[in-house]
Amino acid sequence: xxxxxxxxxxxARCRAELDLASVRIGDEWFCRAACAAGDNTPxxxxxxxxxxxxxxxxxxxxxxxxxxxxxxx
Numbered sequence: 001x002x003x004x005x006x007x008x009x010x011x012a013r014c015r016a017e018l019d020l021a022s023v024r025i026g027d028e029w030f031c032r033a034a035c036a037a038g039d040n041t042p043x044x045x046x047x048x049x050x051x052x053x054x055x056x057x058x059x060x061x062x063x064x065x066x067x068x069x070x071x072x073x
Contacts, residue, residue, distance in 0.1 A: 011035055016043065 009018055011031035023030045030036035032043075063069075 013038075014040070 012028040016031040021032050023033050023036050
């Protein structure tokens with residue numbers, strides 16, 4: 001990869017974060033080649049919405065302190 005990275009670290013068109021798939025055209029950086037070509041379809045989420053929600057502690061099973069747990073081989 002030649003040249004320096006964008007000072008802002010975000011795509012010139014959609015303001016998405018730059019990564020290894022980033023493309024530099026002229027003096028502008030784009031998050032991907034399709035975005036540089038003008039395709040404005042949204043990218044799929046990298047993490048599902050279910051993974052972002054916290055599970056309350058009441059759903060986790062109770063555990064004994066480390067000293068009282070049975071030893072496993």
